[in-house]
Amino acid sequence: MGNFHIDITDRVLHFKHPAGTSRGVYTTRHSYFLTLTSDSKPGVKGIGECATLPDLSCDTLGSDYAYARTLRSLCDLFCATGQINYDMWRPYPSMLFGLETALAQWNANGSSQLFDTPFGRGEEGITINGLVWMGSFDEMYARLQEKLDKGFRCVKLKIGAIDFDQELDLIKHIRACFSKEQVELRVDANGGFTPENAMSRLHALAKYDIHSIEQPIKQHQWRKMAQICAASPIPVALDEELIGVNMPGMKAEMLDTIRPQYIILKPSLHGAMFGSEEWIRLATERGIGSWITSALESNIGLNAIAHFCAKTYGPAVTMPQGLGTGQLFTDNIDMPLYIEGDQLWYRE
Secondary structure, eight states: OOOEEEEEEEEEEEEEEEEEETTEEEEEEEEEEEEEEETTSTTOEEEEEEEOOTTTOTTOTTSHHHHHHHHHHHHHHHHHHSSOOHHHHTTOHHHHHHHHHHHHHHHTTTOSOOSOSTTTTTSOOEEBOEEEOOOOHHHHHHHHHHHHHTTOSEEEEEOSSSOHHHHHHHHHHHHHHOOTTTOEEEEEOTTBBOTTTHHHHHHHHHTTOEEEEEOOBOSSOHHHHHHHHHHOSSOEEESGGGTTOOSHHHHHHHHHHHOOSEEEEOTTTTTHHHHHHHHHHHHHHTTOEEEEBOOSOOHHHHHHHHHHHHHHHOSSOOSOBBOOOTTSBTTOOOOSEEEETTEEEEOO
16 A cells, blocks of 8 residues: 555535534634545545634644645655554544545545445434524524424534523423423533533433533533532533543543543544544443534535444444534535435435
C-alpha cells in the first residue's frame, strides 16, 4: 500500500433552518473534503469530510488558513509514509476522521459501503432519535409533532434557548400525551445549566421520565460534574466534556473522576473512529453506556458515522443513535442514505 495522493477542496453548506444551541445559532457549515487516490488502484478514490464546529472543536486552530495548512501537512505526511501515525493525529480529530473515511472508502474499492455489516448490505436499519432544535415554545412543539407524526419513538430536545419553565411545560405536555413506553425523551442542555441551578432543574425534569440529559453544565468542571452525576435523578450523558481529552490516560482519569452514566461519541469531535473506539472500550470497562451521533456533517460524514456505528454496535443496533441530520442542509451531498420511520437505511 502506498503512492497515495490527496486533493483537498472545501465547501460551505447552508442549513434549511437555523440550528440553535445554547452556544449560539449555526446557519452555515464549512467542510473540507479529502479525495484520496493511489497509483496502485487506478480509478479508485476515497472521499472523507473534515469539519469543525466553531467554539466547540479542539482543532479549529484559530483560522481557516491555519486549519487548511495543518490539514495539508498531515495529509502530505500520510502520503509519504502510507500509514496513519495516530499519536500525531490525536490533537486533530476532525482531520483524522476525514482521512479515516477516505481510506476506508479506498479500501472498499470506492464504495460508500465502508464496512461489511447488515446495515451496509441494506439488510437492516439503525434506529435513530428525532432531533428537536431550540426555538420558541410554538416552534419546538411543531417540530416535535412533526417527528412523532413521522414515527419517531425517541426524541431529543435541545433546551436552554427559552425560559426553562416554558421548556418544562412543553415536556409536561408531551408526557400528558405519550408515556415513556411510547416516546423516549432525551434532553440536551449543551452546558446551559449552572452548578447552582442544575440539581433543582434535574429534579423538575425527573417528574417526566427523561431517559438522559446531555452535558447539564459547561465542561471542564470535573468535580462539580461528578457531584451531579452521583446525585442526579436523571442519568447524565457527557458530550462536550470529551472534547480535547485525546490521550488514553486522560480519558480514563476523566471517566473515573466523573463517573457518568453515558458518553456520547461524535467522531469528528472525539478522536475520529480510532479515538471513539478507545472511548467506548474504556467506558464499557467501567459499566458506562454510550451511543454515537453526528456533528452536523454533510452526508459524506454522516454516511461514515452510520457505517462506523453499525460496525461498532451491530448487528441489530438496539439503542437509538443520533444520526438524523441528513436533511439539515439545502445543498447536501447525495448519498444512498434514507430515513424510513425512525430508522436510517443505506441502500446503494
